Amino acid sequence: MKREGFVPWPADAARRYVEADCWRGRPLGALMWDWADAWADRTALVDGDVRLGYAELAASADALAERLAGQGLADGDTVLVQLPNCWEFVVVTLACFRLGVAPVMMLPPHREYELASIGAHVRAKALVVPGTWRGYDHQALAHRVAERLPDEPLVLVVGDDVRPGGVDVRALLRPDGDTAARRGRLDKAAPDAMEVALFLLSGGTTGLPKVISRTHNDYEYNIRQSAAACAVTAETVYLTVLPAGHNYPLASPGILGTLSAGGRVVLLSSPRPDAVFAAIEREGVTTTSAVPAVALKWTEAAPGCGRDLSSLRHVHVGGSVLSPELAARIGPALGCRVQQVYGMAEGLICYTAPDATDEVAHGTQGAPVSAYDELLVVGPDGRPVRPGETGELLTRGPYTPRGYYGVPDQNALSFTPDGWYRTGDLVRITAQGHVVVCGRVKDLINRGGEKIAAGEIETLVQEMPEVAEVAAVPAPDPEVGERVCLFVRLHEGRALTLEDVSAALSGRGLAAFKIPERLEILPDLPHTPVGKPDKKALRGLLDGTRVEVTP
Numbered sequence: 326m327k328r329e330g331f332v333p334w335p336a337d338a339a340r341r342y343v344e345a346d347c348w349r350g351r352p353l354g355a356l357m358w359d360w361a362d363a364w365a366d367r368t369a370l371v372d373g374d375v376r377l378g379y380a381e382l383a384a385s386a387d388a389l390a391e392r393l394a395g396q397g398l399a400d401g402d403t404v405l406v407q408l409p410n411c412w413e414f415v416v417v418t419l420a421c422f423r424l425g426v427a428p429v430m431m432l433p434p435h436r437e438y439e440l441a442s443i444g445a446h447v448r449a450k451a452l453v454v455p456g457t458w459r460g461y462d463h464q465a466l467a468h469r470v471a472e473r474l475p476d477e478p479l480v481l482v483v484g485d486d487v488r489p490g491g492v493d494v495r496a497l498l499r500p501d502g503d504t505a506a507r508r509g510r511l512d513k514a515a516p517d518a519m520e521v522a523l524f525l526l527s528g529g530t531t532g533l534p535k536v537i538s539r540t541h542n543d544y545e546y547n548i549r550q551s552a553a554a555c556a557v558t559a560e561t562v563y564l565t566v567l568p569a570g571h572n573y574p575l576a577s578p579g580i581l582g583t584l585s586a587g588g589r590v591v592l593l594s595s596p597r598p599d600a601v602f603a604a605i606e607r608e609g610v611t612t613t614s615a616v617p618a619v620a621l622k623w624t625e626a627a628p629g630c631g632r633d634l635s636s637l638r639h640v641h642v643g644g645s646v647l648s649p650e651l652a653a654r655i656g657p658a659l660g661c662r663v664q665q666v667y668g669m670a671e672g673l674i675c676y677t678a679p680d681a682t683d684e685v686a687h688g689t690q691g692a693p694v695s696a697y698d699e700l701l702v703v704g705p706d707g708r709p710v711r712p713g714e715t716g717e718l719l720t721r722g723p724y725t726p727r728g729y730y731g732v733p734d735q736n737a738l739s740f741t742p743d744g745w746y747r748t749g750d751l752v753r754i755t756a757q758g759h760v761v762v763c764g765r766v767k768d769l770i771n772r773g774g775e776k777i778a779a780g781e782i783e784t785l786v787q788e789m790p791e792v793a794e795v796a797a798v799p800a801p802d803p804e805v806g807e808r809v810c811l812f813v814r815l816h817e818g819r820a821l822t823l824e825d826v827s828a829a830l831s832g833r834g835l836a837a838f839k840i841p842e843r844l845e846i847l848p849d850l851p852h853t854p855v856g857k858p859d860k861k862a863l864r865g866l867l868d869g870t871r872v873e874v875t876p
């Protein structure tokens with residue numbers, strides 16, 4: 326193994342996954358050329374007025390790969406990639422795969438703290454940033470971070486105004502020269518599929534994200550199984566609105582799943598309903614993915630939006646808890662089916678089938694994509710619960726790594742000695758094998774010793790007609806330790822009091838100790854970069870460490 330902090334699968338598991346045809350031994354950069362050979366002239370990417378065909382995409386990625394090698398990057402190196410949803414993001418990612426250089430998928434809102442600490446952890450050899458993005462000077466940020474890092478990383482810039490000291494990515498990726506010869510040279514130096522292809526960041530909303538290594542073999546399988554589970558074909562037109570470096574829009578099935586089937590990927594940097602609906606109409610989008618908060622905004626805005634959304638067949642919804650009530654409203658409002666997705670950057674991905682019954686599609690988070698995924702639901706004593714009962718989900722499988730990158734102490738907590746990843750999610754599994762997410766093990770509010778699952782309260786409050794979005798967090802309390810505090814965004818023109826909430830939840834028969842004791846109405850909830858309610862920011866509002874909420 327080239328990278329010291331990488332935790333490989335044990336040899337017997339690896340052998341089993343190869344024998345079962347999960348791991349095919351083809352690096353992701355070689356797959357890119359399989360796609361280009363099969364669909365050369367079809368459109369692969371659309372970003373505003375830019376349209377890139379499959380052959381052009383592969384030739385651009387190869388051109389960039391070879392010129393990055395000329396700048397000193399090599400198989401086994403790591404780079405931080407912080408780009409918005411743009412066509413260059415895909416070219417950079419594929420160029421990295423081609424070389425065996427692993428991109429770390431940073432998110433556009435990350436700043437010095439995240440870039441410098443993660444850059445140091447992975448020994449980054451380059452940073453790839455936009456020039457400016459949403460009024461922020463990422464080029465300057467990258468230079469400041471580069472100065473703090475030990476390996477004097479290159480600053481690679483995607484933008485019009487590349488300053489001295491930076492490298493112009495758009496100039497490097499021009500597919501001029503002899504494409505076939507270049508392809509041959511890169512093929513000869515292709516990385517080993519057992520090695521790390523990319524690093525994803527964990528979706529945790531507390532502390533610094535953890536770094537997750539994904540190999541060529543395991544990620545290809547993630548992509549293949551996701552594309553199959555979602556029936557992606559060459560007719561699929563996939564709209565990317567969530568940040569492209571997140572596992573969900575990147576490979577579940579997302580951008581790479583669509584490219585693997587010859588479909589077309591449309592990139593958009595904002596989930597705003599007007600922009601999304603315009604893109605659906607213009608490109609004939611068939612599929613897109615959203616987190617529940619975004620899906621809700623679309624559901625509210627779709628009726629009477631004046632756009633033709635009839636091409637839309639499936640909206641994938643996942644990433645945080647979706648109530649059955651909201652799940653049932655999305656399809657009729659957008660004129661499509663909902664597919665729920667329960668996944669994690671750490672591996673395991675579950676989907677409801679494209680043609681699932683309403684009961685399954687609205688009330689469950691689907692089934693794992695691989696017959697080799699192992700799921701174990703355990704109680705507080707660590708022992709398996711009885712079938713159908715709720716407990717913490719542990720998982721293992723051909724695309725769920727056995728450890729985070731370079732943090733053995735953390736791994737001893739997050740993984741069992743025999744390699745199960747502790748998801749921290751409370752789930753139950755139905756008799757038909759569908760996962761239902763009931764909350765977080767650690768997302769508990771401890772009221773005088775009584776544990777209250779925030780997810781349970783949120784699901785019930787979400788069903789109230791006044792409520793657009795809700796998050797339950799612990800409010801510190803001198804008497805009982807913590808009380809349930811609700812942060813709520815209301816539907817327009819609606820009002821809500823704590824008494825209303827209390828009456829509604831008591832009416833549902835909820836235990837009295839779980840009834841929220843504080844209600845804060847906000848114009849919008851703060852969200853993590855992918856759009857999950859940011860509970861850390863909300864807790865900060867309560868204990869006074871953060872007073873401002875930027876939606």
Ligand code: OOB
Nearest residue numbers: 528572573577643644645646666667668669670762
């Ligand atoms: C996705 O990945 P991450 O790494 O940002 O977050 C994973 C965590 C899960 O452990 C779970 O706590 C939560 O996000 N989650 C859900 C959920 N999907 C994810 N909680 C309730 N219901 C769901 N449907 O979020 C992610 C990665 C790939 C595909 C989809 C989502």
